[in-house]
Amino acid sequence: MKEDNKHSGQGGSLNFLEQIIEKDLAMATTGGRVHTRFPPEPNGYLHIGHAKSICLNFGLAAKYNGKCNLRFDDTNPTKENVGYVNAIREDIRWLGFDWEEREYYASDYFGELFDMAVVLIRQGDAYVCDMSGEEIAAGRGTPSVPGKISPWRERPVEENLELFERMRKGEFPDGSRVVRAKIDMASPNMHLRDPVMYRIMHAHHHRTANKWCIYPMYDWAHGQSDYLENITHSICTLEFEVHRPLYNWFLDKLGISQNRPRQFEFARLNLNYTVMSKRKLLELVEGRYVKGWDDPRMPTISGLRRRGYTPASIRVFSDKVGVAKRENVIDMALLEYCIREDLNRNAPRVMTVINPVKLVIENYPEGQVEELQALRNPEKPEEGYRKVPFSKTLYIEQGDFMEDPPKKFFRLSPGSEVRLKYAYLIRCESVVKDQQGNITEIRCTYDPGTKSGMAPTRKVKGTLHWVSAAHALEAEIRLYDRLFEVPDPENVAQGGNFKDNINPASLQIVRGLAEPGLRDAMPGERFQFERTGYFCVDPDSSPGSLVFNRTSSLRDSWAKMKDSQG
RNA sequence: UGUCCUGUGGUGUAAUUGGCAACACGUCUGAUUCUGGAUCAGAAGAGUCCAGGUUCGACCCCUGGCAGGACAACCA
Numbered sequence: 001m002k003e004d005n006k007h008s009g010q011g012g013s014l015n016f017l018e019q020i021i022e023k024d025l026a027m028a029t030t031g032g033r034v035h036t037r038f039p040p041e042p043n044g045y046l047h048i049g050h051a052k053s054i055c056l057n058f059g060l061a062a063k064y065n066g067k068c069n070l071r072f073d074d075t076n077p078t079k080e081n082v083g084y085v086n087a088i089r090e091d092i093r094w095l096g097f098d099w100e101e102r103e104y105y106a107s108d109y110f111g112e113l114f115d116m117a118v119v120l121i122r123q124g125d126a127y128v129c130d131m132s133g134e135e136i137a138a139g140r141g142t143p144s145v146p147g148k149i150s151p152w153r154e155r156p157v158e159e160n161l162e163l164f165e166r167m168r169k170g171e172f173p174d175g176s177r178v179v180r181a182k183i184d185m186a187s188p189n190m191h192l193r194d195p196v197m198y199r200i201m202h203a204h205h206h207r208t209a210n211k212w213c214i215y216p217m218y219d220w221a222h223g224q225s226d227y228l229e230n231i232t233h234s235i236c237t238l239e240f241e242v243h244r245p246l247y248n249w250f251l252d253k254l255g256i257s258q259n260r261p262r263q264f265e266f267a268r269l270n271l272n273y274t275v276m277s278k279r280k281l282l283e284l285v286e287g288r289y290v291k292g293w294d295d296p297r298m299p300t301i302s303g304l305r306r307r308g309y310t311p312a313s314i315r316v317f318s319d320k321v322g323v324a325k326r327e328n329v330i331d332m333a334l335l336e337y338c339i340r341e342d343l344n345r346n347a348p349r350v351m352t353v354i355n356p357v358k359l360v361i362e363n364y365p366e367g368q369v370e371e372l373q374a375l376r377n378p379e380k381p382e383e384g385y386r387k388v389p390f391s392k393t394l395y396i397e398q399g400d401f402m403e404d405p406p407k408k409f410f411r412l413s414p415g416s417e418v419r420l421k422y423a424y425l426i427r428c429e430s431v432v433k434d435q436q437g438n439i440t441e442i443r444c445t446y447d448p449g450t451k452s453g454m455a456p457t458r459k460v461k462g463t464l465h466w467v468s469a470a471h472a473l474e475a476e477i478r479l480y481d482r483l484f485e486v487p488d489p490e491n492v493a494q495g496g497n498f499k500d501n502i503n504p505a506s507l508q509i510v511r512g513l514a515e516p517g518l519r520d521a522m523p524g525e526r527f528q529f530e531r532t533g534y535f536c537v538d539p540d541s542s543p544g545s546l547v548f549n550r551t552s553s554l555r556d557s558w559a560k561m562k563d564s565q566g
Numbered sequence: 567u568g569u570c571c572u573g574u575g576g577u578g579u580a581a582u583u584g585g586c587a588a589c590a591c592g593u594c595u596g597a598u599u600c601u602g603g604a605u606c607a608g609a610a611g612a613g614u615c616c617a618g619g620u621u622c623g624a625c626c627c628c629u630g631g632c633a634g635g636a637c638a639a640c641c642a
Contacts, residue, residue: 144568188569199640322579558602
């Protein structure tokens with residue numbers, strides 16, 4: 001029961017795949033084994049949707065004492081390359097999963113696949129077809145109109161065998177012939193209308209180089225690869241549901257009954273306020289709408305990593321979204337909740353002023369500096385304290401001061417008193433403005449008897465974060481927001497484009513002032529900037545010039561209140 | 567006019583396989599707080615796509631509808 005809690009988003013209840021597996025285990029249908037695989041095509045970067053699949057496949061294996069393979073589905077040499085292989089590996093490892101020595105490639109099986117195809121041809125279950133791609137497509141019919149029989153369908157077995165061999169040897173040009181399964185051109189399932197198994201491609205493959213010039217199609221390669229790897233549960237997304245009869249047909253014709261893999265489909269993850277298709281993501285990158293695949297606004301794993309998301313937060317998220325067969329759109333707020341929950345618990349606190357305004361404490365001794373004790377993380381008092389310098393001239397957040405405050409404004413305004421976090425109570429005495437009327441300086445007095453940690457004093461409504469002017473570190477702060485301003489970016493009017501919905505304010509770069517302890521912060525380190533949000537050090541950062549990415553703002557009920565009041 | 571899949575609060579997922587719907591996010595109160603964060607307490611919100619049927623009893627079983635999605639690359 002405790003285990004169930006750990007792996008299921010719904011307490012003790014099981015998702016439909018877990019139910020299937022537990023039944024299989026109980027009835028020994030898979031010999032007591034659970035063996036899954038995550039099968040990415042190395043032709044793009046992984047995104048949060050893949051993360052769900054990764055967590056599912058590796059998670060199921062872990063939960064049921066099974067194994068999960070990493071298998072690169074590399075059957076199309078024109079689209080795939082090692083660069084993607086490496087990026088995918090890194091992302092999966094970063095997420096926290098280990099495929100041990102089981103890193104496989106569909107291309108590892110090209111030889112076996114060829115031999116199995118020969119078996120099908122011998123049995124009269126496959127044939128070499130000389131039609132062109134266009135002819136095949138035209139002859140396939142439509143879902144409600146049967147396809148036409150290929151003139152090559154009844155080619156003698158010996159001739160098929162010979163042609164197949166010659167295809168392999170490279171005697172024919174690209175596109176001149178294919179091998180097709182002989183199934184049923186009238187099937188209501190389009191995938192059963194003599195699907196292509198092999199095509200000729202004189203292309204360099206990232207692993208097999210020029211050894212092959214015929215390459216298997218997905219449907220032919222996938223199930224057989226599953227079988228060769230002893231996969232018990234082959235889990236994929238819903239769009240492959242109609243492929244399942246074909247998956248099973250190949251297995252049937254090859255006489256595979258022992259250790260026979262079975263395919264199950266679940267609904268892929270959709271997230272609002274973003275797009276997930278490889279094509280659209282690529283468009284964002286190539287159109288320079290974002291800076292790259294790892295731009296912190298991208299829903300890619302590398303983007304989320306750079307944004308400051310933790311692997312654990314993504315795993316928890318994957319767990320919380322659940323697994324089922326109906327189409328779904330997850331609220332971005334759930335992802336944000338997951339990272340806040342993690343970082344609230346684990347990120348050290350630090351004070352950084354993002355939009356600074358100068359504040360001078362008139363009665364504080366000139367030149368005096370106090371080293372104040374500040375909790376590293378109130379959620380983990382055991383981590384102790386850090387030191388923060390305090391002096392006469394400080395900076396606070398512009399938004400923390402209002403000359404004419406509305407009703408429930410708890411922050412600083414003329415005559416009001418607030419606490420400077422870990423320091424003193426201060427009262428605003430006056431403001432200094434420039435000729436345009438902008439506030440350039442806030443003049444305050446402090447009460448020396450109210451130092452943080454001293455005996456109880458009078459209560460104030462507001463506590464402000466601050467930074468000492470003479471000690472502050474200047475930093476570049478990249479304020480990220482959702483990439484799209486509408487929940488469903490793909491929903492556009494006729495002639496429109498999803499890119500029309502891009503949020504023009506998805507990135508704002510400002511220069512802020514940070515407490516000096518941040519001087520040696522390293523890329524990847526995460527912090528909570530007290531009262532503003534969670535931030536992490538960007539790889540662009542260097543010792544002399546800090547760069548922070550905003551992972552997420554803190555929940556802000558004050559902002560919410562303002563919004564709702566118009 | 568084809569085949570397959572799916573319909574449960576705003577969102578997502580449950581319901582011990584027939585016993586009048588639970589959990590999470592979100593929303594809204596209040597308490598508390600040296601983060602308007604966190605935490606704590608509480609509230610609102612679905613009668614399960616529709617119509618019949620079986621049953622003492624249906625989200626669950628049956629029949630018929632309706633709605634949404636997937637499928638017609640030599641992509642995966």
